[in-house]
Amino acid sequence: MTTPREIEIVGGGLAGLALGLGLRRAGVAATVWEAGSYPRHRVCGEFITGLGEGTIARLGLAPLLADAGRLRNVEWFFHGRAIRRQRLPAPALALSRHALDARLADAFTAAGGRLVTGSRVDPAGTPEGRVFATGRRRSKGSPWLGLKLHVRGLRLTSELEFHLGDDAYVGLCPVEGGRVNVCGLFRQRADVTGNRETVLPAYLRAAGLGALAARLAEAEICPESCSAVAGVSFDRSGPPPDGRPNLGDTFAMIPPFTGNGMAMALQSAELALDPLLAWVRGERAWAETERAIHSALRKKFARRLAVADAAHPFLHSPPRQRWLAAAARLGLVPLRPLYHLLH
Ligand SMILES: Cc1cc2nc3c(=O)[nH]c(=O)nc-3n(C[C@H](O)[C@H](O)[C@H](O)COP(=O)(O)OP(=O)(O)OC[C@H]3O[C@@H](n4cnc5c(N)ncnc54)[C@H](O)[C@@H]3O)c2cc1C
Incomplete structure (x- = not known):
């Protein structure tokens, strides 16, 4: 049976769709408003670290990740x-966003959810029962550019490769269909140009990663997968868009080297479920529901966000990268404790 109170979710990325699926599994009427459509390629490293079995089970994600x-x-x-x-x-889970987002959208609608694609909702309206999962906050002033493409025929030296270059880092991750996802975060430069397919290799060369660019040149680029996103910002110093529940990247974006942004999006959906169910049952006022969600997310994510923010410059700034590389060669970087602090 479906409940009389409905939840509206703005944003059909991982956080929004996973929340919708979790709500439908609990019999709650849910609508997801999504500006884009499915399937679609997204700028993402496409490996998920730190996603626990509990979250997978509560949200019903096991068949999607099998x-x-x-x-x-x-x-x-x-x-x-x-x-x-x-x-x-x-283990890190590896699956393309092209597959994962579409599978989530299908699972949500199969569970009776209402999905409205091609519909951008004005974020100014905050009626009761509306949750925001609209992705990262954009900043025109941010210098960070995300680029990604899939290739066929690229041999990896390890299950995952992680490359540090000047003002850049790049992850290589195998995804379905024998393809490898190549995704990097780069400081934007006016002197580096290219079209959809050539801009990522051009940024690799400019970052001193010419050998990696040469490996890509020998592989087959999948043109439809080439994606870019500018103005990627990790700045949380401004006030969050408050007075409403914000999930996933809308709550906070963790630097991508952690491979934990997708897990955070899914975990934030899980954390929002119980407060929203209490509101739907009429046991809680909306303002109290917002506060409960915000406080659960802050408690769960504060430490990993702080550690990731502190570590991030060591991944992209050349002097700190040199220090990190020397320490890593000598085995002085405590990778295992760092991993636990970041998840
Ligand atoms: C370069 C880079 C590499 C990354 N690599 C990884 C990685 O390897 N592993 C990892 O775990 N994470 C990675 N991330 C982070 C990860 O992609 C995000 O944390 C994750 O996508 C967050 O999910 P979300 O649901 O919060 O937002 P999104 O997936 O961005 O979804 C938000 C959705 O909201 C929609 N939307 C926005 N505004 C509106 C509106 N007004 N009305 C309707 N719909 C709207 C958008 O169209 C979008 O579909 C990376 C990020 C970057 C930039």
Whole structure:
């Protein structure tokens, strides 16, 4: 039976669709408003770290992730030179956003959810029962550019590769269909140009990652997968869009090197479920529901966000990268404790 009170979710990315699915599994009427459509390629490294079995079970995600890659071994490179191999404490899940978002959308509608695509909702309206999962907050002043593409025929040196270059880092992750996702965060530069397919290789060369660009040149680029996003910002110093529940990247975006943004989006959906169910049953006022969600998310994510923010400059700023690379070669970077602090 469906409840009389409905939840409206603005944004059909991972957080919004997972919340919708969780609500439908509890019999709650739910609508997701999504500006885009499915399937679609997204700028994302496409590996998920730190997603627990509890979250997967509560949101009903197991069938969607059943064929995801399970990756344990990472090789780190600094300007093309291998510096360290790492075994992750738990497997990272690997699946393209092209597949994952579409599977979530299908699961939500199959569970009786209403999905309205091609519909951008004005974020100014905040009626009761409306939750925001509209993705990262954009900042015109941010210098960070995200670029991604899929390639066929690229051999990896390890299950995951992670490359540090000048003002850049890039992850290589195998996804379904024998493809490898190549995704990087770059400081935007006026002197680097290219079309959809050539801009990522051009940024690799400008970052001192010419050897990686040469490997891409020998592989087959999947043109439909080439995506870019500018103005990626991790700045949380401004006030959050408040007076409403914000999930996923809308609550806070963790720097992508952690591979934890998608897990955070899904975990935020899980954390919002119980407060929303209490509102739907009439046991809680809306203002109290908003506060309960905000406080649950802050409690769960504050430490990992602080650690990620502190570590991030070591991944992209050349002087700190050199320090990190030297320490990593000597085995002085405590990767396992860091992983636990970041998840
Ligand atoms: C370069 C880069 C690499 C990354 N690599 C990884 C990685 O390897 N692993 C990982 O876990 N995370 C990674 N991330 C982070 C990850 O992509 C995000 O954390 C994740 O997508 C957040 O999910 P979300 O649901 O909050 O937002 P999104 O997935 O961005 O979804 C938001 C949705 O809201 C819709 N929308 C926005 N405004 C409106 C509106 N007004 N009305 C209707 N719809 C709207 C958008 O169209 C979008 O579909 C990476 C990010 C970047 C930039």
